[in-house]
Amino acid sequence: MLLKRGAEAEIHLTEFLGREAIAKLRVPKTYRNKKIDEVLRKNRTKSEVRLMSEVKKYDVSTPIIYDVSVDECMIVMQYINGERIKDILNNVSEKKRKKICYMIGESVGKMHTNNIIHGDLTTSNMILLNDKIFFIDFGLGEKNSEIEAKGVDLHVMMEGFEGAHSEVAAFGYVLGAYKSYDKKDIVVKRMYEISRRGRYT
Numbered sequence: 001m002l003l004k005r006g007a008e009a010e011i012h013l014t015e016f017l018g019r020e021a022i023a024k025l026r027v028p029k030t031y032r033n034k035k036i037d038e039v040l041r042k043n044r045t046k047s048e049v050r051l052m053s054e055v056k057k058y059d060v061s062t063p064i065i066y067d068v069s070v071d072e073c074m075i076v077m078q079y080i081n082g083e084r085i086k087d088i089l090n091n092v093s094e095k096k097r098k099k100i101c102y103m104i105g106e107s108v109g110k111m112h113t114n115n116i117i118h119g120d121l122t123t124s125n126m127i128l129l130n131d132k133i134f135f136i137d138f139g140l141g142e143k144n145s146e147i148e149a150k151g152v153d154l155h156v157m158m159e160g161f162e163g164a165h166s167e168v169a170a171f172g173y174v175l176g177a178y179k180s181y182d183k184k185d186i187v188v189k190r191m192y193e194i195s196r197r198g199r200y201t
């Protein structure tokens with residue numbers, strides 16, 4: 001069953017060995033050269049699998065990967081039947097909101113400590129289940145040690161929080177927990193620089 005058709009991929013609810021699962025299928029882009037498109041889709045599929053697997057080593061929760069077909073540009077993974085942070089953050093108690101945001105900040109700090117860039121840190125890509133935050137959709141992610149890349153990652157998240165959760169004190173809590181990353185101050189400073197650049201371009 002098709003759940004979502006995004007810019008990069010289709011998300012289907014399916015089954016794998018009797019368990020509910022998600023199949024993420026990168027579909028061809030007709031506006032791109034066919035060979036270039038195939039290489040891009042295969043590379044992004046492989047990269048996403050690597051990143052989702054690697055972050056687990058740093059105690060960041062992601063869906064379990066059940067199966068991968070690079071030729072079909074498809075990833076079959078665990079269905080996280082929880083609540084999207086986007087849908088709940090504005091409606092929970094302040095105590096719970098603070099706890100959720102701290103978990104998000106700690107996880108992003110762990111990713112950046114290990115030079116993993118998520119690429120799309122919106123609250124639509126974070127799911128709460130069993131008191132854990134699961135991060136999904138690493139399709140735009142990469143390994144990158146540069147401060148600029150980490151600043152952009154944070155800036156995307158800040159914009160998402162300001163757009164969807166502007167009425168609650170949420171992003172400040174996230175940054176409070178992000179301090180687990182030893183280069184926090186430099187990256188946060190770069191995030192604000194990127195924000196100012198956007199205003200004046």
